Amino acid sequence: MGSPENIKTLIKRTFIVLGIAFAIIIISFVFHVIQINKFNQQERYYTSDTVSMDVTADIHPRGMLTDSWEKNDAFEDMIINGKIYEAVITNNSKCLLSDWQLRVNIKESCWINNAWNGTVEIHQFVDGQEKSQTIDLRDYNIGDISLDYQLAGQDLLIPLNSGDYIIYWPYTGNDSGEVPLKSTNEYSGQAYIGLILYSISGDNDLSDYVMTYHLNQSYFSGTFGTLFLIIIPAWILIMLVFAVIAWIVIGFESTMYYQSQIIDDMFSICSKLADEKDYYHKDHSNRVAKYAKKIAEAMGMDKQDCNVVYYGALLHNIGNYAVPERILGKSSKLTEEDEKIIQVHTMKGAKLVEDVKSMPQASSATLYHHERFDGTGYPTGKKGEEIPLIARIISVADAYDDISRDREYRKKYTLDEMKTFFKEKSGTWYDPFIIDVFLKIIDSIEE
Ligand SMILES: [Fe+2]
Known part of the structure; x- marks a missing residue:
C-alpha cells in the first residue's frame, strides 16, 4: 500500500497531465474559433x-x-x-x-x-x-x-x-x-x-x-467542430470521474495508511518490550526483523510474505517477559542452568501470540526460532523442513545480529569470520538454502 503522499503525488501528476491536455484542447479551440470568426466576417x-x-x-x-x-x-x-x-x-x-x-x-x-x-x-x-x-x-x-x-x-x-x-x-x-x-x-x-x-x-x-x-x-460544425463537440464534454466527464475516484482513493488510502501505521507502531512497541530487559541486545528484535525481511526478499518471497516474516521477527523474543532480568542482563557467558531458563521464552512467547488470527506464522516464528536444521535445537527438536520456513529465516538473522556485536566474553566477528561461521553451520544449525541466499547479501547488509 503506497503512502497517502505517494497517492497524492500520483493524483497530482494525473491532474497535471489532464490539465495540459485541457490546455491543448482549449488553445486548439481558440484557434479554431478565430478561424471560424475570420470566415464568418x-x-x-x-x-x-x-x-x-x-x-x-x-x-x-x-x-x-x-x-x-x-x-x-x-x-x-x-x-x-x-x-x-x-x-x-x-x-x-x-x-x-x-x-x-x-x-x-x-x-x-x-x-x-x-x-x-x-x-x-x-x-x-x-x-x-x-x-x-x-x-x-x-x-x-x-x-x-x-x-x-x-x-x-x-x-x-x-x-x-x-x-x-x-x-x-x-x-x-x-x-x-x-x-x-x-x-x-x-x-x-x-x-x-x-x-x-x-x-x-x-x-x-x-x-x-x-x-x-x-x-x-x-x-461545432465540420470535422474539427464535431471533434470539439465530442472532446470537450468527454474531457469534462473524464475530469469529473477522475476527481471522484481520486477523492475516494485518497480517503481509502489515508485510512489504510493510518491503520498500517498503527500496526507498525504496535509491533514496534512489542519488540521494544521483548528487548527491554536484555541490556546487551537493545533494539535486537528490530534489527533481526530488518535482516529477516532482506533474506525473505532475496529468496524471492512476495511482498505480503516478506511482511509476515518482518512482523514475525519483531515478535520472535516476545516471550522474554518470562525470563528473569538477572539472566537476560547477564554480561558473562550463560550457565547451563541459565540456558534452560532462557529457553522458556520460546514457548511463553508462542503462547502469547497464538491468538493472533491475522498472522498465525507469528506463533511459529516465536516457538521455533531456536530450532536447528539438524534437530539439535530447542524447544521441540524439530529438524529440516519440519521447522517452519519463517523460523529458519529468523534463526539466521538472529545469529547474524548476535555475532556482529561485541559481548563481554568475546569480540564481534569480522565479515570473513561471519562467512566462515555460516558456511560451517550450513546444513547443521541452519538451512543450507537460506545460508546460500544470505551469504550473497551479507556484504550489502554489512554496508
Ligand atoms: Fe530468542
Missing part, C-alpha cells in the same frame, strides 16, 4: 458572372406580362407592360447564409410598382441629385414618399432611369423564413424575392445585379 459578393458553388442568385422574369395600366388614362399615349421578376437565392453551402442583400442596377427606364418578401431601398437620380428611400412597397403612405412618383389610380409607380438602383433586403423576422438562410434542406436553402417592374417595352434586362452576403459557420 468575410464579406462575399455574387454577380451573374460569378461561378460559385456556395450561393447562387438568379433574377428572371416569371409568368405572363401584366397589362394593368395599358388603358389607364394617365398613360394613354403609352403602351405600358409590367413584368414580374423573381429572384431565387439558393444556399448550397454547409453554412448559414446571413446578412444578404441584392443590388439591382437599372439599365432602361421603367417603373417599380411592387416588391415582396422584403424591403427595398430605392436610389433615384433626379437632375443629377440622388434621392433614396427605404420603402415597404406592400405597406406605405403616399404622403411619406420622398421620391418622384406617379399614381395610376391608387397604385404607386416610382420611375427609375438608367443609373438608378434598388437595394433589396429580405425580411429578417423569424416568421418570414428568409433570414437566416439555412442550407440543411432543399426548401429552407432557397429564398424567393419578387419585384414588378413596368416598362414601355416590358423587356427590362435585370441581369446586372450584385449580391453581398456572409456565410456563418457554427463553431
